Structures are given as C-alpha cells and as structure tokens.
Amino acid sequence: MSDIADVSLAYEGVKRIEWADRTMPVLRQIRERFAAERPLDGLRVAACMHVTTETANLIRTLQAGGASVALAASNPLSTQDDTAAALVQEYGAEVFARSGTDREGYYRHIHQALETGPDLVLDDGCDLVNTLHIERTDLLGTVKGGCEETTTGVIRLHQMAREGALRFPMVAVNDTDTKHMFDNRYGTGQSTLDGIVRATNTLLAGKTIVIAGFGYCGRGLAERARGLGARVVVTEIDPVKALDAALQGFAVQPMAEAAPQGDVFITVTGNRDVIAGHHLAAMKNGAILANSGHFDIEIDVRALQEMAVEVHRGVRPQADEYVLDDGRRLVLLAEGRLVNLAAAEGHPAAVMDMSFADQALTCAWLASAHETLAPAVHEVPKEIDNEVARLKLASMSINIDTLTADQEDYLHSWRIGS
Template sequence: MSDIADASLAYEGTKRIEWADRSMPVLRQIRERFAVDRPLDGLKIAACMHVTTETANLIRTLQAGGASVALAASNPLSTQDDTAAALAHEYGAEVFARSGIDREGYYRHIHQALETGPDLVLDDGCDLVNTLHTDRSDLIGTVKGGCEETTTGVIRLHQMALEGALRFPMVAVNDTDTKHMFDNRYGTGQSTLDGIIRATNTLLAGKTVVIAGFGYCGRGLAERARGLGARVVVTEIDPVKALDAALQGFGVEPMAEAAAHGDVFITVTGNRDVVTAEHFAVMKDGAILANSGHFDVEIDVRGLGDLAVEVHRDSRPLADEYVLSDGRRLVLLAEGRLVNLTAAEGHPAAVMDMSFADQALTCAWLAKEHQNLEPALHDVPKEIDTEVAGLKLASMAIGIDTLTPDQEEYLHSWRIGS
C-alpha cells in the first residue's frame, strides 16, 4: 500500500509526466522495446530516487519490461506530490513519498520499499543499499544486484567494496559518459542556477560566484555562471582539477580566502563540512549559500544556526536569512539540501533521458548477467553507453562518420606504420 500525500493530485501529475516524456525520446524507445522483449519479467525492483516526472518515466519503462516497482523518495524536499500520486494511482507503482517528510518518515519509506523483497535495487545516494546492509540484511539473499545514480553514492559504495562489506553487485551508472558528462555537467549546471535564481531573484551578472568542487557538476556550474556574467572562483582539494579550472580561466582559491569576497557559494563536492563557521565569520552581508551535492552536509547548517541570533524563515520561499550578532545576514537556500531539486524542478527531462536510459538498460543487463558478477562495484558495459549516445544523436537528427574497413584495420594493427 502506497504512502503519498494526496491521491487527488494524480491527474495533474499524469499531465506533467507526459509532458516530460516528450523530451525523453531515448527512454521512450527503450520502453517500447521493453514492452516487446520483457527483459525484467517477474522481477521486483525497489528504488530510492527523487520522485520527479523524469523518474516516473523511468519507472514506467521498468514496468513495461515486466518489473513491479516500489519507489521511496531519496530527498523529501524534492518529492513532487502530484508525481507520486500519478505513479501510485495511474501507473500502478508502489510509492512511499511525501514532500517535506521528516527523517524518521524518510527511513520508514525506505523500509517499506524494501519490504517488497526486491530482486534489483536502484539507489540515489546509497541510503537504500546502506539500509539493506545494516538494518535489513535479512533481505539481501534475494537481491541480484543494483544501480547507483550519484557521485555521492558511488563514493560510499567504493568504500563498502574496499572494506569487503558489499554483498551483491552494484553498477556505477553515475560513472558512464552519457551520465556524468551530460547529466552532471549540463543538468546540474543549468538546474542549480535555475534554483538559485528562483529562490532569490538575484542577478548573477557582476557577482562573484564561489563553486566548491570542480568535478563534472562544478565544471557545468562554472561554465554557466560565467555565461551569465558572473566572476567565478573555484575551490578544490585535487591539484589536477584545480589546475584544470585555472587553465579554463577561473579563479582558484582556498575556501578560507574566497569566503571573504564571494557573493554566492555553491557546494558540489560529495563531502561534508565544506563551508563552516570559520567561513561564515568572514562572509559579506547578504551572501547566498546553496548546496547541489547530494546530502545536506556540505554546508554546516547546524553551525550556522549556532552563530545566528535570529533566523527569518522563508523571507522568500526556500530562502532563510540567518542574522549574525554583528547584523550581517547570510541567506541559506533550501535548508542546505539540493537546491536544484528543492527550489527548482531538477534537471531538464532532455538530459535525464540519457541517465535513465542508462539505468533501464543496465537493469536489463543485470537481470541477465548477475550470476556472472562478483559482489563489487562494476562499470556500465561500454556498449550500453555507446547505444544510449547513438540513440540520443538519432533523436536530434545528428549523423556522425563511421570507420572504413581500412581505418578499422589500421586502429587494430601494430604492424602498419606511417
């Protein structure tokens, strides 16, 4: 039995899901193929993901392949209640998601999804897999494998694998080129700035935007912030990424220096305590704090609360002003949670088309190949990545060259010289 906020929202949710589907031609083609081939026939899937219209179209695709799906939300503030209602009442999924639910309810929903006894799991941050290994290890025996969608989740899974704790094969969907090169860079880049602008109505042109982390998400943010006229400063712990940022013309500084002159701070590191009390102490009046890393640990929200003498909740929707003892105001967006999914609508459907196509095809591959995989973290097969890219190009009416037989021979022979 699903646990959603309001079943009467199903009609609105269905309209929005169908709208998103129009921008997801690759996933739609895979859904049509799955309906014929039924690669997931009879399998149960438990997913912990953002409950958005794009995710709904992934769930529809898995169902077309023959799976039954139970979905819990991976972030209470990103849950779209109309989407949850539509999935439960129009598309026949079990959905455990309510916008704004507390931490206890969040984990209760994960447990409810797991109680369906899944054969495959889909995770977005590793909380579902972590819960399986800690609180519900009795269910692990039926799990054939799973997929992880985020950088944060992959980091956690790598550690589990290193410690020998991972008990079934997981696939790092996040690490495919058609996911991190496009979803992370173009999706996060656009949707994060969209969320900041919606929440604050600030003009980014002329502002100093400080971006913590220069992975694919940070690169996308930096490119787009510069395109809107901002001065961009990058903070990094990796010398190679810092050098890359510098050679692309971005400023590179430690956070302790950038904190004093930044106007907007955006964290995308996958780590905790990136912006802390020492940084709050020197920030400008009116500085904006936003997080686009998966969990709400990158900005020290508790430390900010300890420094504040008062907090003006929702000065604007999802923008809280923390007033410090010297009168300075720091503006925290979306309670330090994912600003792009909380203050905006997350990635555009067109970019999630590729990420969720990767997910769907990887699920089908796992269903077939799980017996040949060790309990470890695996890469998505290259042919899946290539297929998704090819389908996306075709949907955009873009053609590319192919190798001639002579070129193929040249690339595969060491005997042919100049």
C-alpha cells in the same frame, strides 16, 4: 500499500509526466523495446530516487519490461506529490514519498520499499543499499544486484567494497559518459542556477560566485555562471582539477580566501563541512549559500544555526535568513539540501533521458548477467553507454561518420608503420 500525500493530485501529475516524456525520446524507445522483449519479467525493483516526472518515466519503462516497482524518495524536498499520486493511481507503482517529510519518515519510506523483497535495487546516494546492509540483512539473499546514480553513492559503495561489506554487485551508472558528463555538467550546471534564481530573484551578472568542487558539476556551473556575467572563483582539493579550472580562466583559491569575496556560494563536492563555521564568520552581509552536492552536509548548517541570533524562515520560498550577532545576514537556500530540486525542478527532462536510459538498459543487463558478477562495484558495459549516445544523436537528427574497413584494420594492427 503506498504512502503519498494526496491521491487526488494524480491528474496533474499525469499531465506533467507526459510533458516530460515528450523530451525523453531515448527512454521512450527503450520502453517500447522493453514492452516487446520483457527483460525484467517477474522481477521486483526497489528504488530510492528523486520522485520527479523524469523518474516517473523511468518507472514506466521498468514496468513495461515486466518489473513491479516500489519507489521511495531520496530527498524529501525534491518529492513532487502530484507525480507520486500519478505513479500510484495511474501507473500502478508503489510509492512511499511525501514532500517535506522528516528524517524519520524518510527512513520509514525506505524500509517500506524494501518490504517488497526486491530482486534489483536502484539507489541515489546509497541510503537504500546502506539500510539493506545494516538493518535489513534478512533481505540480502534475494537481491541480485543494483544501480547507483550519484557520485556520493558510488564513493560510499567503493568504501563498502574495500571493507568487504558489499554483498551483491552494484553498477556505477553515475560513471557513464552519458550520465556524468551530460547530467552533471549540463543538467546540474543549468538547474542549480535555475534554483538559486527562483529562490532569490538575484541578478547573477556582476556577482562573485564561489563554486566548491570542479568535477563535472562544478565545471558546468562555472561555465554557465560565467556566461551569465558572474565572476567565478573555484575552490578545490584536487591539484589536477584546480589546474584545469585555472587554465580555463577561473580564479582558484582556498575557501578561506574566497569566503570574504563571495556573493553566492555553491557546493558540489560530495563531502562534508566544505563551508564550515570559520568560513561563515568571514562572509559578507547578504551572502547566499546553496548546495548541489547530494546530502545536506556540505554546508555546516548546525554551525550556522549556532552562530545566528535570529532566523527568519521562508523570507522567500526555500530561502531562510540567518542574522548574526554583528548584524550580518546570510541566506541559506533549501535548508542546505539540493537547491536544484528543492527550489526548482531538477535537471531538464532532455538530460535525464540519457541518465535514465542508462539505468533502464543496465537493469536489463543485470537481470541476465548478475550470476557472473562478484559483489563489487562494476562499470556499465561500454556498449550500453554507446547505445544511449547513438539513440540520443538519432533523436536529434544528427549523423556521424563510421570507420571504413581499412580504418578498422589500421586501428587494430600493430604491423602497419608510419
């Protein structure tokens, strides 16, 4: 039995799901293939993902392949209640998600999705897999494998594997080129700034934007912020990534040095307390704090609450103002959760088309290959990544060269010299 906010929103949800589907041609082609081949026939899938229109089209694709799907939200603030209603009412999925639910409701929904007894799991942050391994060990015996969508989740899975705790194979879908390069760089880069602008209506040109982390997400943000006229400062702990940022012309500093300079701060690291209390104490009046890392721990919100003498909730949608004892005001967006999903609509559907195509094809591969895989973190087969890229290029009417027989021979021979 699903747990959603309002089933009467289904009609609006269908319209938005179909709108997203128009710019997801790769996933649509895979859905048609799945309907004919039924690679997931009879399998139960439990997913903990953002309940958005793009995710809805992934769910439809898994269903076309023969799977029954139970979906819980991976972030309460990103849940689109009309999408959840459409998935239940029109597409026959089980959904356990309500926008804005509290921590208790969040984990209750994960448990409800797991009650379906899944054969395969899809996770976005590793909370579902974590719950399986800690609280629902009775269900582990039926799980054949799963996919993880985020950097944060993959980090947690590798730690589980190192400690010998992981009980079934998990595939790091996050690490495919067609996911982390395009989803993180182009998707997060655009949607994060979209969320900040929607929440604050601030002009980014001329501002100093401090970006914590220079992985693919940080690179995408830095490129787009510079394109909008901002001065960009990057903070990093990785010397190679810091050097990359410097050689691309961005200022690179420790957060302690950047804190007094920034007008807007964006965290995209996957780690906790990246912006800590002593950083908050040094910030200028009116500084804006936003997070696009997975969990709401990158900005030390508890420290901010303790420092504040007043808190003005909802000064704008998804914007809370914290007044400090010296009169300075800091603005926290989306409660420190994912600003691109809470204050905007997440990645454009055209980007999620590739990420969810990876998910769908990997699920089909897992359904047949799981018996040959150890309980560890596995890479997506390269042919799946290449197939998604090929389909995406075809949908854009872009052709590329192919190797001749002589070129193939040259690349695979060591006997031919210069």
